[in-house]
Amino acid sequence: MGVILFELALTSYFAATIVSITELFKSSKITSKITIIFAGIGFIIHTASIVYRYLAAGHIPVTNPHEATSFFSWCIVLIFFILEFRYKISLLPSFIMPIVFVLMLSSSMLPREIKPLSPVLQSYWLGIHAVFAFLGNAAFAMAFGIGLMYLVQEHYVKSKRLGGLFERLASLQTLDEINYKLITFGFPLLTLAIITGALWAESAWGSYWNWDPREVWSLITWFIYAIVLHARLVAGWRGRRAAILSIIGFLTILIAFFGIKLLEKGLHVFP
């Protein structure tokens, strides 16, 4: 049952991705509606699959790489729908759905069995820490997509060749402001995730900070977004620079998320 739900969600996201990519080449009201419908169906099924797994395991399903990646994708789609209802940014699905699909695909290739929880993870910190971390990172993923859109649109305006997606992409100011909003939303969550992580570490290993690679990379990410916000408020770094920084920030997150697991043997049990 859980497997079927997950596969169905993956399939819906795949359909949404394909339709959203065709939209880049040929626009029509119907295709953008179909994209939203597929993404919506995917999201509902995906929610069901997470709830199912929660009930099966008895805890929030983020304790192995498969679950964590799936939950991360779910958070991204959640924020996508919030943005979709609030701002309706045209072409946003074309930039976000492929990311969601790739994450879900990698999740599908990771081992799925539910193993007994290691004692370290058996803590009320698990849910709190994970929700902060994933929601924050999902906001940054969204800022990444919006940042890409900004760079594309700015390229058109600066180069004075207004073809391609120029007509359909939102205005530079809109993209820049939404990028900023997403980062101001994600940053406090990331901060809380690091703080709750430290408290948890203290209760589990007796020390707040262990220089575990995951901790270090999270700190690096935190500094990057701190720079984005600081530079914007003090020096007025906006537009292209903000967009580039939000792209770099998200790449750091991906390294922290996937890269380390392949290299390290740290204390931080997945995720």
Added chain:
Amino acid sequence: MKVFVIGLNHKTADVDVREKFAFNGPKLEEGLAAFKEIPEVQEAVILSTCNRVELYANVRDVDKAAESIKAFLSAFHNIDRRSLDNALYIYDDINAVRHVFRVASSLDSMIIGEPQILGQLKDAFELALEKKATGFLLNKLLKKAISVAKRIRTETKIAENAVSISFAAVELAKKIFTDLSKRTFMLLGAGEMAELAAKHLISNGVKEVMVSNRTYERASELAKEFGGRPVRFEEFIQEMIRTDILICSTGAPTYVLTKNEMQKVMKDRKQKQVFIIDISVPRNIEPGINDLDNVYLYNIDDLQGVVDANLFERQKEAENAEKIIEEEISAFLRWQASLDSVPTIKALREKAEEIKKEEIEKLLNRISGIGEKDKEAIEYMATAIVNKLIHPPTVALKDGSEDKDSMVAIIRKLYGIDSEKIEEK
């Protein structure tokens, strides 16, 4: 019954010729009345704009009609026949339908996709309706032409991108800023094109308007005109800190705003986006300013480049529009063919049969206890009544008298057998 078009446009006649042919002001009503009076012309519409003069008619004999309309034009406008023949084009039937559809859809316009022509055509049609100069054929044709034009407008991108400098400037501003009504605008200098662009921008709603000029008096004058505030020329750079959109068109031989100056301005305005349009020749804004972050500088050539690219796009879209037109032409011709007497007789007969059948069924359902013979008698009587009733119109239709077209129209109307009804206004 044939659609007939005679006319001239910017491609076949220069402006001095078009002027002579134009039906301006009171001449239009006068001309329409006289045009309708021509015996060969059964229905009449006159479209007269600065780029074209066209007469639409429903005629029976194309050659005869062409002769008399030419004679009418030559007499009405006092033009000799030779220059008339050189400028005029004539279309009939399918080609005439195609022409009217293309005109309405702005495929025949000087700038493809321009929106005015459709309004002008609607006005021409409305006047003709008011003067009762049209009938079922031209009514159908023009209504169809208007709906075809609308269809093309929504289904193709023929009217999508700006094809004038000032429109292109506003379009760009909208892709840089979220909401123009929260932005501050400054006009620096003066000049026809700059003022036009300024007007266009202001009509899209900006929060605040400033006008600066070398002579302060001129700035005050223009500021009054645009509902803005005058700014001394020496202070304009200072005001750039608050300006989001600048249109510049001064006669200065050098740059009035350099990259260094702009860099300082950007620092003071915390890097908020600025859109600068430099219409002046020689240029007044240092081109390197475009390399600064969050500054978007367009000069006159850049804007012209945008316009040219958009025109090219429209040309490509026009091909799709032509396909739609071909579709619609065949639909129109099918409708027209159905107006012939033979299909009308057939339709009339079918309608009568249908009514007969329905009524017999109703009757037989109500009364019971009658034999087969009675049934036959009832059916026989119904058939006789129907046949007697539709006999005279059938004969009239078969007769082929010279008023056949209007006869068809009247009969179709009286018996309600027109599926696509011609709704009179």
